[in-house]
Amino acid sequence: MNESDFERAALFAERERDNALAKHKSAMASQCKGSDTCQDCGGPIPAARRAAVNTVFCVECQGINERLRA
Numbered sequence: 676m677n678e679s680d681f682e683r684a685a686l687f688a689e690r691e692r693d694n695a696l697a698k699h700k701s702a703m704a705s706q707c708k709g710s711d712t713c714q715d716c717g718g719p720i721p722a723a724r725r726a727a728v729n730t731v732f733c734v735e736c737q738g739i740n741e742r743l744r745a
């Protein structure tokens with residue numbers, strides 16, 4: 676993989692993430708917010724999830740982040 680391939684891949688990943696987040700944010704905007712909110716989208720993090728894992732991301736944002744890191 677040369678440098679420009681890498682840059683293209685990075686740009687693509689960034690665009691994918693932005694698209695996914697934008698979709699997620701608009702979905703979350705119509706729901707009421709919990710007291711603990713996702714650092715990425717501002718959506719609520721369920722209490723059960725907060726108890727199980729120490730996280731600042733909701734399930735969907737966590738998944739997006741993990742997919743991009745892999």
Ligand SMILES: [Zn+2]
Binds near residue numbers: 699716717
């Ligand atoms: Zn989120």
